[in-house]
Amino acid sequence: xxxxxxxxxxxxxxxxxxxxxxxxxxxxxxxxxxxxxxxxxxxxxxxxxxxxxxxxxxxxxxxxxxxxxxxxxxxxxxxxxxxxxxxxxxxxxxxxxxxxxxxxxxxxxxxxxxxxxxxxxxxxxxxxxxxxxxxxxxxxxxxxxxxxxxxxxxxxxxxxxxxxxxxxxxxxxxxxxxxxxxxxxxxxxxxxxxxxxxxxxxxxxxxxxxxxxxxxxxxxxxxxxxxxxxxxxxxxxxxxxxxxxxxxxxxxxxxxxxxxxxxxxxxxxx
Numbered sequence: 001x002x003x004x005x006x007x008x009x010x011x012x013x014x015x016x017x018x019x020x021x022x023x024x025x026x027x028x029x030x031x032x033x034x035x036x037x038x039x040x041x042x043x044x045x046x047x048x049x050x051x052x053x054x055x056x057x058x059x060x061x062x063x064x065x066x067x068x069x070x071x072x073x074x075x076x077x078x079x080x081x082x083x084x085x086x087x088x089x090x091x092x093x094x095x096x097x098x099x100x101x102x103x104x105x106x107x108x109x110x111x112x113x114x115x116x117x118x119x120x121x122x123x124x125x126x127x128x129x130x131x132x133x134x135x136x137x138x139x140x141x142x143x144x145x146x147x148x149x150x151x152x153x154x155x156x157x158x159x160x161x162x163x164x165x166x167x168x169x170x171x172x173x174x175x176x177x178x179x180x181x182x183x184x185x186x187x188x189x190x191x192x193x194x195x196x197x198x199x200x201x202x203x204x205x206x207x208x209x210x211x212x213x214x215x216x217x218x219x220x221x222x223x224x225x226x227x228x229x230x231x232x233x234x235x236x237x238x239x240x241x242x243x244x245x246x247x248x249x250x251x252x253x254x255x256x257x258x259x260x261x262x263x264x265x266x267x268x269x270x
Contacts, residue, residue, distance in 0.1 A: 005036055008035050008036030009035045009036065009233070009237040009238065009239065010032055010035040010036045010037035010091075010092065010233070010236065010237060011035075011036030011037075012036065013036070013037045013038070013091040013092055013236075014037065014038050014040070014083070014087045014089050014090055014091050014092075015032045015037040015038070015039045015040070015090075015091060015092040015093065015094070015236065016039070016040045016042060016079075016083065016090060016092070016093040016094070016133065017029040017032065017039060017040070017041055017042065017093075017094045017096060018042045018043065018068070018070055018093075018094070018095050018096050018097040018125075018129060019042075019043055019070075019096040019097030019098060019149075020039075020041035020042060020043050020049065020052060020096065021041070021043035021044075021045035021047075021048025021049050021051075021052060022045070022048050022052075022200065023199045023200060023225060024096060024149070024194070024197065024199060024225045024228050024229070025041075025043070025094075025096040025097070026041075026048075026052045026055075026225075027225035027226055027228065027229040028094050028096060028225075028228070028229045028232045028233075029041050029052060029056065029063065030052070030055065030056055030059070030061070030229070031226070031229035031230065031232065031233050032092070032094075032232070032233060032236065033056045033059070033061030033062060033063055034059065034061060035233055035237070037062075037091075037092065037236075038062040038063070038064075038087070039056065039061070039062065039063045039064075040063070040064055040065075040066050040083055040087075041053060041063055041064070041065050041066070042065075042066050042067065042068040042070075042079055042097070043067065043068070043097065044067065044068070044069050045067075046065070046067050049065035049067060050065060052065075053065045066079055066082055066083070070095075070097040070121065070125035070126075070128060070129055071100075071120050071121045071124070071125050073128050076125075076128040076129055076131075076132055077128075077132055079132075080132035080133060080135070080136050083136065084136050084139070088140065089136070089140040089142060090133060090136045090137055090140065090144060091137075091142065091144050091145070092144060092145045092146070092147075092236040093129065093133045093144070093145075093146045093147070094146075094147045094149070094232050094236070095125075095126050095129045095130070095133075095146065095147070095148045095149060096149040097121065097125055097129075097149075098121060098122050098125075098149065099117075099121045099122070100114075100117035100118040100119070100120055100121040100122060100163070100167075101114055101115070101117055101118035101122075101161075101163040101164050101167075102114040102117075102163070104159070104160030104161050105160050106159075106160060107162040110162055110163060114163060115162065115163040115166075117163070118163030118164050118166070118167045119163065119166065119167050119170075121167075122164065122167035122168060122170075122171065123166075123167040123168075123170040123171060123174070126148050126171050126174055127174055130146065130148070130174065130178050130189070133146055134146070134178070134182060134187060137187050138182075138185060138187075142186070143185065143186025143187050143188075144186070144187050144188070145187070145188045145189075145190075145235060145236045145237075145240075146178070146187065146188070146189045146190070147189075147190055147191065147192060147232050147235045147236060148171050148174065148175050148189070148190070148191040148192075149171070149191070149192055149194075150168050150171040150172055150175070150191040150192065150193045150247055151164075151168045151193055151194060152193050152194065152195045152249060152251050152254055152255055153165045153168050154167075154168025154169050154170075154171055154172050154191075154193055154247070155169075155172070155193055155247065155249065155255055156255065168193075171191060172191060172193075172247050175189055175190060175191040175245065175247065176245045179244040179245030180245060183244055183245075188235075188240070188241075188243065188244040189244060189245065190235045190240070190243060190244060190245065190246050190247070190248060191246070191247040191248070192228060192231050192232060192235070192247070192248050192249075192250055193247050193248065193249045193250070193251065193255070194223065194228050194250050194251065195217065195223060195249065195250065195251025195252055195254045195255070196213045196214070196216075196217060196222045196223060196251070196252070196254075197222065197223045197224065197225060197227075197228060197250075198210070198222045198223070198224055198225070199225065202222065210222060216254070217251075217252040217253065217254055218252055218253030218254065218256065218259050219252035219253055220252075221252065222252075223250060223251070223252055227250055228250050231248055231250050235248065
């Protein structure tokens, strides 16, 4: 690890980001590296991890790839063992990996295997990461900050997404329990609930679909992965030192409630 730079919020820290080979996870890894952290990028996609590590290095950051499958306990344990053996500590972690389930459909059309797949990755995977990350943080005695990736679908129901919604509601519960369990030992645990974000899937849906999504957002636009990454950085840094057990919505106001009817986004004259 490089010499600490006191001007950077995560200088001298060791951070882990799962699901870091693309999208929001890759953006978070780059943001933490730019903030001075030495970042471990984990994912099942070795080639994607290599691309992201190279991009971080080109920008002057420090990163290393450690392939892992969060749905497999042995793989998660091996990942944290490797971090312990190589670095001896873990200061921050962002549990971003997600997957499983199926395309939206009414609940009765979901096969039990599809539901199990969503729970295995999105919920059990977060539990496994928390378990072994916390063990390493406790062993180092320095506390730490953990951020779990939830969703606005983990705060309100979404039709046709029973497995995904159930798993993300569970992430919120795990986050709050872990925060309570380890607050006295200096480990903070929070979650982020992104709303519509311009990831590969939404970008590939085309402009018309993006316009429809943006119209349902009070701020009138889709968010960017960089905006989610900025929230993750804040929750990992000492700037949020009195924040734990919360789920931070990064959603353009969608969870705030129902927007006013028959008004312009620019306001109206009295």
